[in-house]
Amino acid sequence: xxxxxxxxxxxxxxxxxxxxxxxxxxxxxxxxxxxxxxxxxxxxxxxxxxxxxxxxxxxxxxxxxxxxxxxxxxxxxxxxxxxxxxxxxxxxxxxxxxxxxxxxxxxxxxxxxxxxxxxxxxxxxxxxxxxxxxxxxxxxxxxxxxxxxxxxxxxxxxxxxxxxxxxxxxxxxxxxxxxxxxxxxxxxxxxxxxxxxxxxxxxxxxxxxxxxxxxxxxxxxxxxxxxxxxxxxxxxxxxxxxxxxxxxxxxxxxxxxxxxxxxxxxxxxxxxxxxxxxxxxxxxxxxxxxxxxxxxxxxxxxxxxxxxxxxxxxxxxxxxxxxxxxxxxxxxxxxxxxxxxxxxxxxxxxxxxxxxxxxxxxxxxxxxxxxxxxxxxxxxxxxxxxxxxxxxxxxxxxxxxxxxxxxxxxxxxxxxxxxxxxxxxxxxxxxxxxxxxxxxxxxxxxxxxxxxxxxxxxxxxxxxxxxxxxxxxxxxxxxxxxxxxxxxxxxxxxxxxxxxxxxxxxxxxxxxxxxxxxxxxxxxxxxxxxxxxxxxxxxxxxxxxxxxxxxxxxxxxxxxxxxxxxxxxxxxxxxxxxxxxx
Amino acid sequence: xxxxxxxxxxxxxxxxxxxxxxxxxxxxxxxxxxxxxxxxxxxxxxxxxxxxxxxxxxxxxxxxxxxxxxxxxxxxxxxxxxxxxxxxxxxxxxxxxxxxxxxxxxxxxxxxxxxxxxxxxxxxxxxxxxxxxxxxxxxxxxxxxxxxxxxxxxxxxxxxxxxxxxxxxxxxxxxxxxxxxxxxxxxxxxxxxxxxxxxxxxxxxxxxxxxxxxxxxxxxxxxxxxxxxxxxxxxxxxxxxxxxxxxxxxxxxxxxxxxxxxxxxxxxxxxxxxxxxxxxxxxxxxxxxxxxxxxxxxxxxxxxxxxxxxxxxxxxxxxxxxxxxxxxxxxxxxxxxxxxxxxxxxxxxxxxxxxxxxxxxxxxx
Numbered sequence: 045x046x047x048x049x050x051x052x053x054x055x056x057x058x059x060x061x062x063x064x065x066x067x068x069x070x071x072x073x074x075x076x077x078x079x080x081x082x083x084x085x086x087x088x089x090x091x092x093x094x095x096x097x098x099x100x101x102x103x104x105x106x107x108x109x110x111x112x113x114x115x116x117x118x119x120x121x122x123x124x125x126x127x128x129x130x131x132x133x134x135x136x137x138x139x140x141x142x143x144x145x146x147x148x149x150x151x152x153x154x155x156x157x158x159x160x161x162x163x164x165x166x167x168x169x170x171x172x173x174x175x176x177x178x179x180x181x182x183x184x185x186x187x188x189x190x191x192x193x194x195x196x197x198x199x200x201x202x203x204x205x206x207x208x209x210x211x212x213x214x215x216x217x218x219x220x221x222x223x224x225x226x227x228x229x230x231x232x233x234x235x236x237x238x239x240x241x242x243x244x245x246x247x248x249x250x251x252x253x254x255x256x257x258x259x260x261x262x263x264x265x266x267x268x269x270x271x272x273x274x275x276x277x278x279x280x281x282x283x284x285x286x287x288x289x290x291x292x293x294x295x296x297x298x299x300x301x302x303x304x305x306x307x308x309x310x311x312x313x314x315x316x317x318x319x320x321x322x323x324x325x326x327x328x329x330x331x332x333x334x335x336x337x338x339x340x341x342x343x344x345x346x347x348x349x350x351x352x353x354x355x356x357x358x359x360x361x362x363x364x365x366x367x368x369x370x371x372x373x374x375x376x377x378x379x380x381x382x383x384x385x386x387x388x389x390x391x392x393x394x395x396x397x398x399x400x401x402x403x404x405x406x407x408x409x410x411x412x413x414x415x416x417x418x419x420x421x422x423x424x425x426x427x428x429x430x431x432x433x434x435x436x437x438x439x440x441x442x443x444x445x446x447x448x449x450x451x452x453x454x455x456x457x458x459x460x461x462x463x464x465x466x467x468x469x470x471x472x473x474x475x476x477x478x479x480x481x482x483x484x485x486x487x488x489x490x491x492x493x494x495x496x497x498x499x500x501x502x503x504x505x506x507x508x509x510x511x512x513x514x515x516x517x518x519x520x521x522x523x524x525x526x527x528x529x530x531x532x533x534x535x536x537x538x539x540x541x542x543x544x545x546x547x548x549x550x551x552x553x554x555x556x557x558x559x560x561x562x563x564x565x566x567x568x569x570x571x572x573x574x575x576x577x578x579x580x581x582x583x584x585x586x587x588x589x590x591x592x593x594x595x596x597x598x599x600x601x602x603x604x605x606x607x608x609x610x611x612x613x614x615x616x617x618x619x620x621x622x623x624x625x626x
Numbered sequence: 627x628x629x630x631x632x633x634x635x636x637x638x639x640x641x642x643x644x645x646x647x648x649x650x651x652x653x654x655x656x657x658x659x660x661x662x663x664x665x666x667x668x669x670x671x672x673x674x675x676x677x678x679x680x681x682x683x684x685x686x687x688x689x690x691x692x693x694x695x696x697x698x699x700x701x702x703x704x705x706x707x708x709x710x711x712x713x714x715x716x717x718x719x720x721x722x723x724x725x726x727x728x729x730x731x732x733x734x735x736x737x738x739x740x741x742x743x744x745x746x747x748x749x750x751x752x753x754x755x756x757x758x759x760x761x762x763x764x765x766x767x768x769x770x771x772x773x774x775x776x777x778x779x780x781x782x783x784x785x786x787x788x789x790x791x792x793x794x795x796x797x798x799x800x801x802x803x804x805x806x807x808x809x810x811x812x813x814x815x816x817x818x819x820x821x822x823x824x825x826x827x828x829x830x831x832x833x834x835x836x837x838x839x840x841x842x843x844x845x846x847x848x849x850x851x852x853x854x855x856x857x858x859x860x861x862x863x864x865x866x867x868x869x870x871x872x873x874x875x876x877x878x879x880x881x882x883x884x885x886x887x888x889x890x891x892x893x894x895x896x897x898x899x900x901x902x903x904x905x906x907x908x909x910x911x912x913x914x915x916x917x918x919x920x921x922x923x924x925x926x927x928x929x930x931x932x933x934x935x936x937x938x939x940x941x942x943x944x945x946x947x948x949x950x951x952x953x954x955x956x957x958x959x960x961x962x963x964x965x966x967x968x969x970x971x972x973x974x975x976x977x978x979x980x981x982x983x984x985x986x987x988x989x990x991x
Contacts, residue, residue, distance in 0.1 A: 064701045524717035527678055530704035531711040531788075532731035532778065542730075546721045 069536040073455065076447040077463055083504045084466050087481030088473070091325070094318035094484045112319035122320065125297040129281055129324075132215050132298060136280040139220030141273045144227025145262075147370060152235035153261070154357050156366040164616060165374040170225035171612045172378075173565035175285025175582055176601040178218050180381030182289055183388050183594055185209045189396035191384055198397070210294045215287050221377040222286075223276045230272035234265045240355045253357055267339050274335040278328040282474020284568040285582070289589065299324050300476050300568065307480060307572045314484050321480040329472035336468060382605060389598035407599035411584070423600050425577060426584030429495060433580060434563035437502040438510075438556045444503065445510035445555060446545065452511075453518045454526065467508045478505045479572035493575040501569040506562055513555035514548055521547050550618070557615045561608055627690060629654040629818055630675070630786060635684035637670050644670040645681070646842035652786075652820060657812050659821045661829040662839035663865065668822045671839075672788050675820065676711055677704035688785055705734075710779030710787040710817075714794060716771040718763040724750065724774050725759040731782040749781040752811065769800045776808070780817060789821040793828060805831055826866050830854060838862050856903075860989050863916040870922075870961050872915045874899075876907050876988070883983050886913060890957025897936045897956075901986030913988045919964040921985035924952065925978040932980040940975045954979060 095113070097106040116122045150156045151163050169177070184192050185207035196202045209217060242264065246256040262269075284300040292301040299320055306317030359366055388394050390403040409416060414424035452464045470478060482501045491497045525547065529539040545552070567582035574583045581604050588597040628651035637645040645667040652658045660668035673679040675686055677693065680701060686694040688709075693702045710731075719727055729746045737745070750756045753773035763771060772792060779787050793801045793808075809832045812819055823829055829836045830850040838845045838853060838861075846853060846862045857863035860871050874888040877898070884904050887896040904913050929935070938954035938961060945951075952963045954977060963979060971977070 064699055067703060522713075522715045522717055524713035524715050525719055527676075527704070528711065528713060528717040528719075528775075528778070529730065530678070531676060531709055533705045533708065533734040533782070534730070535705055536703075538734065543719060547719070549721075 067536065069455075072537075073447060073451045073459070076444060077451060077459055080444060080448060080463065080466055080507075083500065084469050087478060087485045087504070088325075088469070090485040091318050091321055091477070091481035094315050095322045096319075097315045099313055099315050106315060112316050113323075115316060116320060116323055121297065122299075122302055125299050125302045126323070128212060128287075128291075128296055129298045129300070131212055132219065132283075132287065133277050133280040135212070135216035136219040136223060137273050137277045139216060140223040140276045141227050141269065143220065143224035143373060144272060144276075145231055145269055147224065147373060148228045148232040148235055149257075149261075150366045150370055152232050153257075153354060154359050154363065154366060156359065156363050156370065158367065159370070162367075162370050162374065164612075165378060166228060166370070167225050168374075168609070168612060169222045169377045170229070171561050171608050171615075172222070172605060173285070173567065173582060173585075173601075173608070174219060174222040174283060175289060175567050175585065176385070176565075176605060177222050177377075177381055178215075178286040178289040179585070179589060179594075179597055179601055180385045181209050181214065181218050183394065183598065184380060184384045185214070189394060189594065191387070191396060191398070194396040209290055211291055212296050214290045215296070215298075218286050218290065219280050219283055221373070223279055224373070224377070226276050226279065227269065227272035230268045230275070231265050234268045235261070236354055238264060238354060243355050257357070270339045271335050274331050274339065278331050278472070278474070281324060281328055282476055282568065284476050284571065285586075288586075300474070303476055303480060304571060307483060314480075314487075317480055318484055321477040325473045325477040328474055328477070329469075332468070332472035382602070385598040385602050385605070388595055389602050391595045394594040394598075407596045408603070411588070411596055411600040412603060420584075420588070420596070422579045422587040423584040423596075426579040426581045426587075426600070427603070429498075429578060430564055430566075430581035433495060433498055433502060433566075434560045437499050437506075437563045438559035440499070441503045441507040441559050442510050442514075442552055442556050444507045445514050446548065446552065448507070448511050449514040449518050450540075450544070453515060454523060467511050470505050471508050473505075475501075475505050475566070475568035476572060479569040482569075483572055493578065495578050498570060498573050498578060498580065501573050502563050502566060505569060506559055509562065510555040510559050513551050513558065517548050517551035553618050554615065557611055557618065561611045561615070564607060564611070565604060627687075628652060629656075629689060630820070631685070631687040632671070632675070633685045633687075635671065635674060635681050635686065637667075637674055637679060637681045643842050645674070647684070648839075648842075648844055650837060650844065650847070652818060654818055655816045657809075657819045657821065657832060657834045658837060659823060659829040659833040659835070660837045660839055661823055661826060661865075662845075663824060666839040667842040668824075668839050669790055672790055672820060672822045675786070676709060676788055677702055677707050708782075708784050710782070710784035712772075712775045712779050712787065712789045712792045714791045716768075716775040716792075716795070718766070718771045718774045718778075720762070720764045722763065723759065724755060724761050724763060724766070727763060727774055728777045728781050731778065735782055745781055746777075749777040752780075752815075753777045753807075768796055769804065772796065772804060776811070780815060784817075786818045786820060789819065789823075791823055792821075794823070794825070801828075808832065830866070838865060840865070856987065857916065857989065860914045860916065863914075863987070863989060867918055868962060869916045869918050870959075872917075872959055872961075874913055874915055876904055876909055876911045876913050878909050879905070884913075884988050886915060886988060888915060888959075890959070892957070894957060899934045899936075899986060900983040901934075901988050902984055904988035904990050907988075907990050911990060913990055916987045916989055917961075917981055917985060919951070919962040920949075921981055922961070922963045923980050924954075924963050924965050925980065926975075928978050929980070932978075933982055934986065935978055935980045937976060937978050940971050940973055940977055942973065943971050 096108055098109040098111040099106055116126065147166055151159045151166065184190055187193060187205035187208050187210065190205065190207060192207055193205045196206045208214065243256050243260050246260045251259065282300060284304060287298040288301050303317050303320045305311060306313045306320065387398050389407050391399065392402065392404060392406060410418065410420055411423035413419045414428065448463055448467055452460050479501050482497065486492050486497055526539055526544055529543045534542065565582055566580065570580040570583050571586060574580060579587065585597055585600050585604065588600060630652040632648055632650040635645055635648040648671055660671060662668050670679060674681045674694065681694060681696060683696045685692060688707065692698065692700045693707050694700060725746055728749055729742050732742045732745055747756060750759055753776055755770060755773050755777065758770065763774065766774065793804055796804060805828060821832065833850060835847060836850055836853045837847050840861050846858045853862065854866055857866060863869040864871060872888050874886045877885040877887055882902060883900045884902060885898065885900055887898050889896045901915055907913065936956060938956040940952060941955045942953040943950055949964050949966045952965060952971060954961045954963055961979065
């Protein structure tokens with residue numbers, strides 16, 4: 045430089061001062077970041093505030109106080125619901141973990157016959173609605189109309205009901221078999237990708253097969269097992285449909301069914317509902333925090349990036365027992381429920397036995413033919429609304445997920461850490477809790493009683509699922525691929541459009557279908573936020589079930605199940621086998 | 627004014643200072659290498675030039691225009707700077723063909739279809755990949771990806787090409803070959819290049835000038851010969867080749883030569899030696915004597931006449947193919963000696979070492 049002065053002279057007129065901040069990247073990421081922050085934080089803050097408002101006896105005025113919380117821990121009904129929730133969550137966690145770990149081990153590490161054919165079936169319950177599972181098991185094994193009980197009666201003359209799912213055990217059974225795939229998914233990946241030399245070295249020091257399995261293999265996947273178990277515990281604590289169908293009508297209430305009665309109906313008390321949601325939310329958020337902070341970071345790095353061929357254990361004659369066990373699981377979780385629902389749906393009135401001469405598709409006309417004047421509005425509306433919500437919700441949520449992932453992994457600084465935290469929060473709160481927050485936040489705004497409030501609830505609760513799908517790929521894709529594009533002269537948006545998004549395409553599509561599936565079967569948010577005209581598929585099922593019209597309920601359930609199964613097939617085609625394994 | 631001017635560049639990550647005030651100018655067509663150990667700030671400097679990092683303070687000018695000036699709140703985004711960059715991971719886009727990868731920058735610049743075709747083909751031929759244009763990047767070997775990245779960085783004739791350790795992921799043989807090719811290409815195209823590496827051979831072989839960095843500060847700038855033969859401080863001497871560094875005291879100057887003394891402790895008399903360097907230093911000043919292992923002569927018998935002779939004991943020998951690496955204990959010091967005549971050396975054997983004064987360089991702190 046000719047003049048070596050302290051303050052350099054600017055000879056061109058470049059953008060100056062605060063204007064340099066206004067880049068495409070900063071504007072778009074800030075806007076999306078703020079929207080996410082508002083969508084996640086406001087309902088939770090509203091929930092906290094409302095939980096400290098106490099409704100007076102007349103039900104018109106409120107004052108600040110702790111009475112709501114006193115009611116929960118001292119009132120008889122709610123306290124019992126709290127205990128029931130704890131029993132169900134614990135029982136379900138034990139059952140789902142036993143099922144999930146054993147099935148994962150059989151599939152990943154033994155020579156169980158036909159395991160490759162069985163694997164996709166083991167995962168099907170993950171995609172189906174547990175609420176529909178509860179309806180199916182109600183029709184299979186309730187004392188009066190249970191198909192299994194009646195078959196036992198006519199075949200063996202057993203006079204008393206052999207099975208009874210209308211109690212806490214029934215809820216544990218159905219949630220257990222439906223949430224087992226969550227544990228399975230956590231564990232099977234670590235089992236498959238484990239460095240076989242870890243086990244080989246145990247064998248060379250003289251440990252036998254079983255000893256190696258119990259002292260090396262299973263301890264190595266313990267973090268994965270614990271992660272899966274915690275997710276199951278939290279999911280069960282927030283599960284609404286199963287206890288609502290199976291146990292609540294028989295006097296076994298849970299916190300979620302109690303929250304529901306406080307959100308809608310004659311006896312509605314949003315403030316008490318908010319307080320109950322707080323109790324559930326604090327517990328689930330605490331467990332998710334433990335999983336995130338303490339268990340996930342302890343996962344042993346048994347994956348070294350190489351493709352391993354895991355050691356397979358020869359079970360000898362026992363392999364057929366393993367096979368039978370796996371087939372049994374698929375039967376009780378997938379085959380029996382669907383067959384049962386199908387038969388029930390073909391009757392005009394369900395009495396617990398199949399009457400071959402009276403089979404009809406009349407129920408399907410009632411719930412599917414939306415152009416037919418005699419069709420049931422709640423069902424047909426539900427189908428249309430659910431597809432709108434699933435399509436729109438999955439698309440918007442994936443856009444949010446891409447931007448949020450980008451911010452977390454490609455920008456540094458405060459905003460990235462805040463967003464990373466914000467996108468864990470919704471996972472910590474069950475749908476029904478978050479929905480309660482959304483309800484008390486927006487009840488006095490125009491979006492209440494529209495599809496928009498449902499859309500908002502869905503996206504807020506579930507965008508982290510899409511975000512995780514994207515993030516796992518984004519972490520594997522080098523940042524330098526984006527930077528090369530910027531260096532070659534492309535703007536931030538062009539880079540996003542031509543480099544980043546094309547590279548993430550498989551993850552985007554897999555995430556989209558996953559969200560589509562979740563939204564298509566969503567119940568616990570919808571049940572709080574719907575109103576006449578904005579029913580969803582699961583709300584339609586709930587509506588029909590409320591009239592104790594099991595055949596029609598089953599028909600709509602089958603319709604939903606078929607739609608979900610189609611999604612499963614597409615998902616597997618697009619995402620491949622390993623897409624779900626954590 | 628130089629083509630690229632960096633002034634007082636500072637960049638910290640939290641409490642950690644990566645670049646602590648760097649001044650550097652690069653002439654047009656020059657090949658400058660930033661050399662240093664990992665964490666020395668060389669890559670951060672490069673990324674500041676690229677616009678991938680926002681420095682805390684300082685200015686960067688390219689062709690007279692400010693691309694970064696913290697005081698004036700000027701910051702051009704990477705795409706506004708018209709630079710090319712070759713990354714360590716090559717960053718060849720796997721969802722595009724080789725041709726599309728290279729043509730990307732031209733398409734961004736909205737060149738005509740014919741121009742894109744011609745320039746891309748030329749660039750690919752230049753790096754010897756003309757026959758692979760339609761192949762997908764995932765089907766290429768490491769060396770081929772490297773060439774695609776290079777063609778992609780130069781095809782739109784950027785003002786400067788930045789290289790971020792581009793050869794470090796290649797195996798030794800390929801690295802040598804690419805080193806030669808890169809140098810040839812740079813001379814042919816004559817493009818201004820800033821190259822970051824931790825490999826001193828790369829830096830010395832390829833560069834017009836080498837910038838040795840450590841702890842965020844430039845230790846020395848100079849052409850490769852100067853850097854190797856006349857390091858200005860102990861860090862440079864040690865980093866460029868493995869030098870023996872012996873602490874001592876300056877006794878006096880005698881023309882171009884310097885008399886020094888190296889204490890070897892334990893009551894033994896200090897070794898008195900003659901070397902070069904430390905011209906301005908006063909008598910009695912603390913100095914560090916730097917001698918390269920290949921410049922030390924090893925004698926089995928005490929030679930009748932030799933300059934700077936001292937004795938030691940063999941503690942270890944390592945056979946390295948074309949030479950023998952021998953560690954000799956001299957008092958408290960371990961002195962490395964490289965010899966190409968293979969004497970029978972035994973551990974514990976007494977040997978004599980000597981060097982000519984012009985090979986010993988005195989460094990002051």
